[in-house]
Amino acid sequence: MTERAPVLSVRGLSVRFLLPGGRRIAAVTDAHFDVAPGECLVLIGESGCGKSVLASALLGLLPANAQTAGHAHLGDLELLTADERVLARTVRGRRIGLIPQSPAAHLTPVRTIRSQLAETVARLTGVRGRTALRAAAEQAAERAEFPPGHLDRYPHELSGGLAQRAATALALIGDAPLLLADEPTTGLDRDLVDRTVDELRRHVDADRALLMITHDLAAAERVADRVAVMYAGRIVELAAASDFFGASGPRHPYSQGLLQALPDRSFTPIPGMPPELGDLPEGCAFAARCDRATDACTALPPFTGSIACHHPAPAPTPENIRA
Ligand SMILES: Nc1ncnc2c1ncn2[C@@H]1O[C@H](COP(=O)(O)OP(=O)(O)OP(=O)(O)O)[C@@H](O)[C@H]1O
Numbered sequence: 418m419t420e421r422a423p424v425l426s427v428r429g430l431s432v433r434f435l436l437p438g439g440r441r442i443a444a445v446t447d448a449h450f451d452v453a454p455g456e457c458l459v460l461i462g463e464s465g466c467g468k469s470v471l472a473s474a475l476l477g478l479l480p481a482n483a484q485t486a487g488h489a490h491l492g493d494l495e496l497l498t499a500d501e502r503v504l505a506r507t508v509r510g511r512r513i514g515l516i517p518q519s520p521a522a523h524l525t526p527v528r529t530i531r532s533q534l535a536e537t538v539a540r541l542t543g544v545r546g547r548t549a550l551r552a553a554a555e556q557a558a559e560r561a562e563f564p565p566g567h568l569d570r571y572p573h574e575l576s577g578g579l580a581q582r583a584a585t586a587l588a589l590i591g592d593a594p595l596l597l598a599d600e601p602t603t604g605l606d607r608d609l610v611d612r613t614v615d616e617l618r619r620h621v622d623a624d625r626a627l628l629m630i631t632h633d634l635a636a637a638e639r640v641a642d643r644v645a646v647m648y649a650g651r652i653v654e655l656a657a658a659s660d661f662f663g664a665s666g667p668r669h670p671y672s673q674g675l676l677q678a679l680p681d682r683s684f685t686p687i688p689g690m691p692p693e694l695g696d697l698p699e700g701c702a703f704a705a706r707c708d709r710a711t712d713a714c715t716a717l718p719p720f721t722g723s724i725a726c727h728h729p730a731p732a733p734t735p736e737n738i739r740a
């Protein structure tokens with residue numbers, strides 16, 4: 418990777434939800450990562466591990482019962498403590514584009530997709546005039562494969578996949594330096610998945626940054642420069658995509674399990690279930706499911722910057738990359 422300053426720098430980010438009765442949900446714990454200009458970092462992990470909460474923390478969109486700690490710098494702006502007015506006026510949409518996990522809820526129900534696209538074009542790009550706005554809205558729709566014949570529909574008239582594409586079109590307007598895409602390909606068939614991630618890749622290739630959350634490892638492999646794996650609220654592995662999906666493979670037993678569960682690999686699911694985020698063990702949270710666990714794993718494995726495991730597979734070398 419280049420030595421250029423990251424677009425986003427996350428250090429020790431933790432999110433706790435405080436529940437009635439004093440219960441605490443450790444949704445995100447001590448996350449560390451950077452995303453550079455011209456880089457796509459893909460965040461993967463099982464349902465409920467904290468991926469969307471992490472994204473919401475970066476955008477100041479957590480509910481009132483959430484507490485955050487640590488740092489998340491967008492250039493010189495500390496996102497975690499930024500004023501809501503600053504986030505609303507200068508960050509969301511302008512400096513960070515968001516493709517939300519629930520696009521239908523994100524779209525304005527009483528306005529057509531065309532009018533929402535035109536309004537966003539006018540707000541973020543300064544394009545004025547009915548004809549110019551109409552053309553720019555159609556162009557925005559095309560970038561996200563949103564069919565022009567559906568532009569005059571309201572959100573409730575769209576399928577899940579079309580709402581997804583409308584939300585993607587909205588997020589791409591303004592060409593924000595950082596795009597945060599939370600499951601941007603849900604509900605799309607394989608061909609559309611490929612075309613959507615290729616458009617997101619074009620955003621990256623124009624020297625902008627992309628943090629993409631996905632369950633779709635084929636989409637991740639297609640777009641990622643680096644992969645972050647999250648388990649029970651912690652990032653347990655951060656690797657170059659070429660190593661992770663290549664011959665050397667992932668190093669963390671959980672990441673290895675995720676890949677082995679794929680139909681085109683051994684199609685073997687990881688046994689057991691993730692722990693409750695309100696009742697995490699003191700040591701490695703994966704120990705109950707891990708066939709490499711030893712007594713050492715009753716102590717929390719520190720995150721080295723690339724791995725959090727007491728017994729990881731060897732780091733990539735010229736030999737195991739060739740193997
Ligand atoms: N407002 C809240 N109060 C309490 N717990 C919450 C709240 N919002 C989220 N959580 C919990 O935080 C954890 C992480 O949720 P999150 O939505 O980030 O998961 P995810 O990794 O995005 O899952 P998925 O892949 O299904 O989208 C979950 O256990 C969830 O129940």
Ligand code: SF4
Pocket residue numbers: 669670671701702703704705707708709710711713714718725726727728729
């Ligand atoms: S620390 Fe131990 S239990 Fe956890 S993933 Fe590594 S080997 Fe398995």
Ligand SMILES: [Mg+2]
Pocket residue numbers: 468469470518599
């Ligand atoms: Mg989510």
